[in-house]
Amino acid sequence: MTRTMIARATPKVGESERLAALVETLAQQVRREAGNIRFEAFSESGGVVVMLEEYRDDAAFEAHLAQPHTKEFNAALAEVATGGASSVTDLVNFAGVKVSAPQIRAVDHAGLTVPDIEAATRFLSDAFGAVTLYDVLPEDGPDMEGEGPQEELGLSPDTRITHMRLVRIGNGPCLELFRMEGGAQSDPARLQDLGLSHLGLYVDDIDAACVAFTAAGGTLLKGPHPLANNEDNDGNAGIYGRAPWGTLFELLTYPGGIDLPTASPAPRWTPHP
Structure with missing residues (x-):
C-alpha cells in the first residue's frame, strides 16, 4: 500500500525565496529515489509551501527519511521555517475510482x-x-x-x-x-491499421503546437478540426500529423470539457498543466 502525505512549511519573515529554492532542490533529489512515486510542490499565500508526496510503501518512506538530502533539507528548515520544521499529514484514499484490476496500476x-x-x-x-x-x-x-x-x-x-x-x-x-x-x-502504422496507431498529446495552445510540430520537421494533416460527439464542445479541437520517420501523432485540446456519460466509471484522465 502506498504512503501518501502532505507536508506544509511556512517561511520565516524574509525567507520565502530560500524556502522555495530548498524545496525545488529537494524535489529533484526525491524524484530520483527508487521508492518515490511523486513529489509535487505548491505555494499558498504568504509563501507557504505545500508538498504532496507519495511513496511505494512504508519502507520506501523510511528510506526517504534516511537519505542525506532529506536530512539536509530538514536541518535547513530549522533556519528558514516557522517552528523550525514542516507539518506532515498522512492521507488515506477513500474515494478513489477503480479502473483496473487490483494488481494493475x-x-x-x-x-x-x-x-x-x-x-x-x-x-x-x-x-x-x-x-x-x-x-x-x-x-x-x-x-x-x-x-x-x-x-x-x-x-x-x-x-x-x-x-x-x-x-x-x-x-x-x-x-x-x-x-x-x-x-x-513494416511501414509506420496508419490510423486504419490494427494495433497501436498513434500517440495523442494534450496541448494548451493548438496553433502554437502546430507551428512547433512543423518547425521540428513533422508534417501535419488537415486541421485543426472539431472533436467528435461527447468531446465536441467550444474550444475543443484536434489535428493529426506524422513525425519525420512516419509515426502518427495527434495534438488535441479540450478546454470546453468532455460530456461524460452518466454510466462512465471514471473521469477521463487529463494531464495536469
Whole structure:
C-alpha cells in the first residue's frame, strides 16, 4: 500500500525565496529515489509551501527519511521555517475510482521504434519539449541480439537492438525509443491499421503546437478540426500529423470539457498543466 502525505512549511519573515529554492532542490533529489512515486510542490499565500508526496510503501518512506538530502533539507528548515520544521499529514484514499484490476496500476510507457534515436530525440524535444531520462541500451554498448531477445521480445531472426532510450513528455507515460537493425520492418502504422496507431498529446495552445510540430520537421494533416460527439464542445479541437520517420501523432485540446456519460466509471484522465 502506498504512503501518501502532505507536508506544509511556512517561511520565516524574509525567507520565502530560500524556502522555495530548498524545496525545488529537494524535489529533484526525491524524484530520483527508487521508492518515490511523486513529489509535487505548491505555494499558498504568504509563501507557504505545500508538498504532496507519495511513496511505494512504508519502507520506501523510511528510506526517504534516511537519505542525506532529506536530512539536509530538514536541518535547513530549522533556519528558514516557522517552528523550525514542516507539518506532515498522512492521507488515506477513500474515494478513489477503480479502473483496473487490483494488481494493475496504469500505463507506464509506450514503445516506439525509430530509424535514428538521436534524430527522434531532437524532434520530440523540439516539437513537444521531451526530456531524455536515460539510455536503456547505450548506442556504444553491446547490441541485444540472438535467441534470447528473439524469444523474449518476439523479434524476427537476425534482428538486433542497437540503441534504446527512455524519454518523457509532460505528466504522462514515458516513451521507450528503440533502434533496430538486421530484420525486416513494416511501414509506420496508419490510423486504419490494427494495433497501436498513434500517440495523442494534450496541448494548451493548438496553433502554437502546430507551428512547433512543423518547425521540428513533422508534417501535419488537415486541421485543426472539431472533436467528435461527447468531446465536441467550444474550444475543443484536434489535428493529426506524422513525425519525420512516419509515426502518427495527434495534438488535441479540450478546454470546453468532455460530456461524460452518466454510466462512465471514471473521469477521463487529463494531464495536469
